[in-house]
Amino acid sequence: MNSKKKLVIIGGGPAGHAAASSAARKGVDVVLIEREVIGGAAHLLDCVPSKTMIATGGAMSFTESLSGMGLENRSAEIDVAALTLRIEDIKNQLSSDVSRLLNSQGVTLVNGTARLVDKNTVHVDAADGTTHTFEADDVLISTGTRPRVPNFVTPDGDRVLTTRDCYPPRTFPESITVIGSGVTGVEFAHMFASFGAKVTLVVSRQQVLPGKDPEVAAVLEDTFLARGVRLFKGARAVGLERTETGVRVICDDGRISETTHAVFAIGSIPNTEGLGLEEIGVEMDGGYININRHCQSNIENIYAAGDVSGKLPLSSVASMQGRKVAEQIVGGPRGPHRHLDYDKAASAIFTEPEIADVGLAEAEAFASGRKIRVTKVPFSSTAKALINNDSRGFVKIISDPATGEVLGGSIVGRHAAELISVIALAVTANLKVTDIEESLMVHPALAEALAEAAE
Numbered sequence: 280m281n282s283k284k285k286l287v288i289i290g291g292g293p294a295g296h297a298a299a300s301s302a303a304r305k306g307v308d309v310v311l312i313e314r315e316v317i318g319g320a321a322h323l324l325d326c327v328p329s330k331t332m333i334a335t336g337g338a339m340s341f342t343e344s345l346s347g348m349g350l351e352n353r354s355a356e357i358d359v360a361a362l363t364l365r366i367e368d369i370k371n372q373l374s375s376d377v378s379r380l381l382n383s384q385g386v387t388l389v390n391g392t393a394r395l396v397d398k399n400t401v402h403v404d405a406a407d408g409t410t411h412t413f414e415a416d417d418v419l420i421s422t423g424t425r426p427r428v429p430n431f432v433t434p435d436g437d438r439v440l441t442t443r444d445c446y447p448p449r450t451f452p453e454s455i456t457v458i459g460s461g462v463t464g465v466e467f468a469h470m471f472a473s474f475g476a477k478v479t480l481v482v483s484r485q486q487v488l489p490g491k492d493p494e495v496a497a498v499l500e501d502t503f504l505a506r507g508v509r510l511f512k513g514a515r516a517v518g519l520e521r522t523e524t525g526v527r528v529i530c531d532d533g534r535i536s537e538t539t540h541a542v543f544a545i546g547s548i549p550n551t552e553g554l555g556l557e558e559i560g561v562e563m564d565g566g567y568i569n570i571n572r573h574c575q576s577n578i579e580n581i582y583a584a585g586d587v588s589g590k591l592p593l594s595s596v597a598s599m600q601g602r603k604v605a606e607q608i609v610g611g612p613r614g615p616h617r618h619l620d621y622d623k624a625a626s627a628i629f630t631e632p633e634i635a636d637v638g639l640a641e642a643e644a645f646a647s648g649r650k651i652r653v654t655k656v657p658f659s660s661t662a663k664a665l666i667n668n669d670s671r672g673f674v675k676i677i678s679d680p681a682t683g684e685v686l687g688g689s690i691v692g693r694h695a696a697e698l699i700s701v702i703a704l705a706v707t708a709n710l711k712v713t714d715i716e717e718s719l720m721v722h723p724a725l726a727e728a729l730a731e732a733a734e
C-alpha cells in the first residue's frame with residue numbers, strides 16, 4: 280500500500296507549480312490539475328508576456344537615444360508578427376520547462392477543470408472529455424485571478440481591451456487610454472508609449488501609483504509628461520462609447536479621452552467560483568480565500584496560495600507561498616525564515632525608469648511615528664551612470680537610527696529591479712547599513728550608489 284501523503288493542487292501557476300515541485304522533492308505524491316497551461320496566467324497571460332512586450336518597447340525607445348552613446352540615432356519599426364512569435368516562444372519554452380521538471384519529479388499532471396467534492400476529494404473534467412476523481416490528504420487551491428472590468432464596458436479584444444488582449448493587440452494602437460494607474464496601469468502606459476502610441480492615463484487619485492513613495496511616483500510622472508503621456512488626475516472613467524475610429528472614454532469630472540484603443544487595468548477578480556468551496560465551508564472574503572500564516576484556510580487540510588489568497592499579487596510571493604505549503608504538509612517549516620513575511624517582499628515596476636522597493640516605506644514610517652534614518656543618493660554620483668548615458672534616479676535606504684538595521688528602501692533608475700535584491704537580502708537577514716557599506720562593490724557599477732547610501 281502506498282503510504283505517501285497525497286497532495287492535489289488545483290491551478291498550475293507559480294503557486295501551484297512551486298508547491299508541486301517542492302512537495303514532490305519532499306516525497307509527497309502530487310497531482311497537479313491545470314485547465315489551461317502549466318505556468319499559469321503568470322506565464323501565459325500576465326507577467327511574462329507583459330514583460331516581454333516591455334522589453335521590446337524598451338529596445339525600440341533605446342535605439343532613439345543612441346546619439347549620447349557616440350552612435351547615430353536609429354528608429355526601429357515594430358514587426359508585429361515577429362513580436363507575436365517571440366512572446367509565444369518565450370511562453371512555450373517556460374511552460375514546457377516547468378512541465379518537464381514536474382514530470383521528472385513524478386508529479387501527475389492533469390489537463391482539466393477541477394472542483395472539490397468534499398475536503399478530501401477532487402473531481403476533474405478533463406480536457407479530453409474524461410472525468411476523474413482524486414483522493415487527497417491535502418488540497419491546495421492556487422487558481423489565480425482574472426482582470427476586473429467595470430460594468431459599463433464589454434471588452435471586444437479589438438479596441439476595448441483587458442490587459443490580456445495586449446500581447447500584442449490585434450491592431451497596434453496609434454493612441455490609447457489606459458484606465459487605472461496602479462502598477463499594471465503605469466506599466467501599460469509606459470509599454471504603449473515606448474511603441475510610439477499617444478497615451479492618456481486615467482489616474483483616479485492625485486498621484487500615479489497610489490500607496491507608493493510620493494517621491495518615487497513624482498519621478499515617473501515627470502518622465503510620463505516628458506514623453507507626452509497625458510495624465511487625467513483625480514478622474515474616474517464612468518463611461519465608454521465606440522466611435523468610428525476607436526473609443527471615447529468619459530470621466531466623472533467631465534473630461535473625455537478619445538483614442539483608437541482603451542485598456543482597463545483596474546485590478547482583478549479571484550477564480551473561486553465553481554470550485555465547491557462554499558459548499559464545504561471554506562471561508563472567503565470578497566471571493567479571496569482567507570488563510571493563516573501557513574497558507575491554511577479555516578479547513579486545516581485545504582490550503583490557498585498565490586493571488587487567490589488575497590495577499591500580495593506577485594509571482595514571487597505566489598511561488599514562495601507554494602513552497603511554504605509544501606513545507607507545512609510535511610511537518611512544518613524548519614529553516615530560519617519559518618514564516619513568509621509579506622512586508623519584506625521586494626517588488627518592481629517595469630517602467631522607464633524602473634522602480635523597485637522593499638520593506639518599510641518612508642511615508643509609512645512617518646504615518647506610524649516611527650523614527651527612521653533615510654539616506655538618498657542619486658545615480659548621477661556613480662561613474663557607471665555616466666558611462667551608461669543615463670543618470671536618472673536614486674537609491675534610498677531606510678534604517679533604524681538606533682541599531683543601524685536596514686528596514687527598507689526604494690530604487691528608481693536603470694536595473695532597479697535587480698539592484699533592489701541587495702536591500703531585500705538586508706531586510707530579510709536583518710543586516711545593518713554597515714554590512715552594505717562595507718561590501719566591496721564592483722566598480723564601475725550602479726550598485727556603488729547602494730554602498731554610498733548606506734554610509
Ligand SMILES: Cc1cc2nc3c(=O)[nH]c(=O)nc-3n(C[C@H](O)[C@H](O)[C@H](O)COP(=O)(O)OP(=O)(O)OC[C@H]3O[C@@H](n4cnc5c(N)ncnc54)[C@H](O)[C@@H]3O)c2cc1C
Pocket residue numbers: 289290291292293294295312313314315316318319320321322324325326327329330391392393394421422423424442463550554584585586587591592593594595596597
Ligand atoms: C499584467 C500583469 C503583469 C504582471 N507582472 C508581474 C511581474 O512583473 N512580477 C510579478 O511578480 N508578478 C506580476 N504579476 C502578477 C502575477 O502574474 C501573479 O501574481 C501570478 O500569476 C499569481 O500566480 P498564481 O499561481 O496565483 O496564479 P496564476 O498564474 O493566475 O495561475 C492560476 C492557474 O489556475 C488555473 N485554474 C483556475 N481555475 C482552475 C480550475 N478550476 N481547475 C484547474 N485549473 C484552474 C488557471 O488556468 C491558471 O493557469 C502581473 C500580473 C498582471 C495582471
